[in-house]
Amino acid sequence: MAVHRSNRPLGWLVFGTGGFLVAFLLPAQIFLYGIAIPLGLVPDPGYQSTLDLLRQPLTRVYLFVVLAFAFFHAAYRMKDTLADMLDMRKIDIVLAYLCYGGAIAGTIGALWLLWWVP
């Protein structure tokens, strides 16, 4: 093919998968850790119990997958939104580096933190 096709499909596929994961899995976590436990609406599982949960290999894999997809899903949408609101559609390559750079940083951070859980 002589014509260069956009590479958006890859970002879009990750965005789509991330969208499903975020929609199904994140609200419960936000509600419990962010609202219910701090306000005492549910019994606090406690430090040791939560650490035990985090230590499981399955939890680490789960969190890594959800976080990685959440970061790249957010990056795709943030880049488009910023491009629209700041009228930067023609030079959105700058925003692409910013948003996807952040997503890569977040994913590497997640990998690092999850690897070194004691």
Added chain:
Amino acid sequence: MADTIILEVARFLPERDTEPTYQSFEVPLRGDWMVLDALTYIKDQLDGTLGFRWSCRMGICGSCGMMVNGVPKLTCETLLSNFAPGPVRIGPLDHFPVIKDLVIEMEGFLGNLQKVRPWIVRKDDFKPQREFLQTPAQLEGFKQYTLCINCMLCYAACPVYGLDPEFTGPAAIALAERYNLDSRDQGAEERTDVLSQHDGIWDCTVIGECSRACPKHVDPSLAIQQYKLTATKEWFKSWLLPWGNK
């Protein structure tokens, strides 16, 4: 119901004005009148210089698209008494250059339409000896997208097109998808070259206003998202099977 209703109609004469202004007209409020009837009344009885497009007055030609109180509508299908007591603001379709009054410049849309090649494309020298057979299931796959009357209400509704006139736009993409899904067509690859550009399907951020504005229920937003799926599959194929280029 009152006897009359006020219409505030956009007026723009390029020799005289730098931007449109609104002129008020008082027209009879008849129960069976459409907005187009009111505009025709204005042109016949009140001000013959008013310019606007119309043709079939039955919602099939797609000529009479205008902004009615900020919403893109076919004026031949919009009941005037819905807006009683008024006033009703009539303006030219959003996101298009205005030539005069309610008449817009549609070259941009026609260019977009042409570049997606909205006709049956064959790679072979097709000289059929009999009818081309198509099952009802095959027809149902694309029939909805054939209903487009090129009225451009979806372009007036789409903020992305307003911000970026290079965007191919809802109707053009829906028509490209109509032909891609047609079992008689073999031009999917050519169209994908055009539509896989940044201002092809990927400008669309799924606002969905195009499908709400469409008077024929074509649902161009669905066509665009369906095309994104197809384009993604093609993209993966081109990376994983680069030798598969026919």
Added chain:
Amino acid sequence: MPQYSQFQPKPYRPRMSAFWYFDRWPFLLFVLRELSSFFVAYFAVLILVQIYALSAGPTAYAGFQACLRNPLMIILNAVTLLFVLLHAVTWFNLVPRVMVREVTGRQLSDFLVASPNYFVFIGASAIVALFILRIL
């Protein structure tokens, strides 16, 4: 575009207002839906902080939890929850019907396509909750 001659008057080219999304409610809903991505990114970072605090020891985690009890944090997380729920609802109403259309070539009713997602949402949330509350 046709070439306009020097003496032919030029058409009026409207410019979109910078705050076009305030013009109509569906536009505002769209922008709010897109803004949810910022809150998703924020909460993902918060999860990273939580993992760090857990790894750092009980005092660090106690400090983290005290931070979460701050009213401002509660409000921020409540707002985050609302935005992510907005994302979820708009997602369920938009995305599955495209996949149904692509796979089957037919359009089922919007209700039939969207409703299974809500059941999956309830199920998934229940399972996540059971793990977080250490019942599983």
